[in-house]
Amino acid sequence: MPRLPAGTNAGRLSRVLSRVLSRVLSRTCALTLACCLAGAGLAACGGNTTTLDGATPASGASDASPASGATPANPASGASPAAPASDSGGGAVDPLKTTVDGIVQPFATAQELPSIIVAVSRGGTRHYFTYGQDVSAPISADTLVEIGSITKTFTTALFAEALSDGTMTRSATTQAYFPEAALSRCAAEVNLIEMADFRSGLASDPISVSFSDPTPSDIDHWPVSKFVAWFAGYKSKVPPNESCGLPATYHYSNASVGLLGLAIARGYGQEWDALVAERITTALGMSDTVPFVSDAQRPRFATGHSDKGAAVPHWPRFAWFAAGTLKSTPADMLRYGEAALGHLSVDGRPVPAALRDAFAVAQTPLYRPIGDSFHQAMAWVTQPVDTSAPDGALLAYKDGGTNGFNSVIITDSSHDTAVFVVTNQVNTGIQRIGLEVARALAASSN
Incomplete structure (x- = not known):
């Protein structure tokens, strides 16, 4: 002035x-x-509203750069630059912040969460709002977190691409993909789509998953060969003249999507990790979405907590890794959400048409589980944006949980909105909060 x-x-x-x-x-x-x-x-x-240590304050921050803008160059250290923290409105009331605050602040306080971030993309403009008790280590836009079962949506996107390019078919059974195993009759009859939409009848996990388990179940101690051998015996005692009951009724299964990931890798003749990098994360500029955290990234990797608030080790890599191994950041997950919304570009990078189509296929509802209010797609779940209009526009979402993190990704194509919420504490019921935020944002834009 x-x-x-x-x-x-x-x-x-x-x-x-x-x-x-x-x-x-x-x-x-x-x-x-x-x-x-x-x-x-x-x-x-x-x-600029930032705390002295550079952390985004609990009052929230916005990234005013549209998704079509250029991606900043990564520093030489390999760390991604943090999203800019800016004052939202020069003292004026920010309706978006007010809406998110009203839902998330009471939740974070009541559960005494270490940190929780709500990342929102509306029309390609990104916003980040951080809450929680641990002001010394808040989750920010470029903090790495475990996204757990949200990994399944990466696997089903690859599957949808494989269906589109003819590498795989919906009705193909598993026998062709696991020739080294003597599959039981029922195991051989499970088809790929039943693995993707939780109608395979498989158990949630092959074995008990616990850090306190005296028999470790991580991939170093329980390899893929044992996983496939476990699957080979599926319903092995069903008499030859009796039906295997496929497709089975809905039963959520990490094992089924883990096996699907192995089948996809064998179908393409590439490792699952490489396919995710080549066809999804590299294409979208998601440099912080990885199966393994590098030394350069490790200082930005948040510590997870139990439901009692105690720090816990990071989740190991299981043999069914395609169901839950990925780590990511809120910034990367908004890139992912924008691609899943059908954006033609993300941060100036064209989204491959095959990937846009794959997301659309993977998010298409396939059936409604008996007694449930949602419809099941390929790993994704759909519900109405407006619960009073069950035949109206849909939200697609997937939650994730590990031993120390809880997260959810939601897309609302009718309002061009993606929401990612994550906290570094387990078993928080964050899915409900994410859906409440997404629906409130939809209502405010109508």
Whole structure:
């Protein structure tokens, strides 16, 4: 702002400008109004709302850059730059922040969560809101977290691509993909779509998964060969003249999507990790979405917590890794959400048409489980945006949980909105909060 002119009207002009500035400048600038009147720029008056240690404050932050903008270059260290934390509205009420605060702040306080972040993309503009008790280590846009079963949606996107390019077919059975195993009759009859939509009849996990288990179940101790051998005996005692009951009724299964990932890898003749990188994460610029955290990324990898608030080890890699091995960041998950919404580009990178089509196929409802209010797609679940209009527009979502993290990704194509919520504490019921945020945002834009 230019300096005030000298003369008898200077005082009156100063008072007028002060009243205007009080409406448009941020609260941080209010304490230094004198410096602004004297000619200092907004930056000198504290326009960026960040804590002294650089963490995004609990009041929330917005990234005003649209998704079509250029992606900043990664630092030489390999760490991704944090999303800019900016004041949302220069002191004016931010309806988006108010909506999210009203839902998430009471939830975070009641559960005494270490940290929780709500990442929102609306029309390609991204916003991040952080809450929680651990102000020294809040989850920010570029913090790595375990996304658990959201990994399944990466696997079903690959499966949908394989269906489209003819590498696989919906009705193909598993026998062709596991020739080394002597599959039981019922195991051989399970088809690929039944693995993708939880109608294979398989148990949730092949064995008990617990850090306290005296027999470790991570891939170093319980390899893929044992996993396939376990599947080979599926319903092995069913008499030859009796039906295997396929497709089975809905039963959520990590094992089924883990086996699907192995089948996809064998169908393409590439490792699952490589397929995810080649066809999804590299294409979308998701450099922080990885099966293994690098040394350069490790300082940004959040610590998970039990439901009692105790720090826990990071989740190991299981033989059914295609169902839950990935780590990501809120910023990357919004890139993923925008691609799943059907955006033509993400951060200036064209989204491959095959991937856009794959997301559309994977999110298409296939059936409604008996007694449930949702429809099941390929790993994704769908529900109405407006619960009073069951035949209206749909939300597609998938939640994830590990021993120390709880997360959910939601897409609402009718409002061009993606929501990702994650906390570094287990068993929080975060799916409900994510859906509540998505529905509130939809209602506010109608």
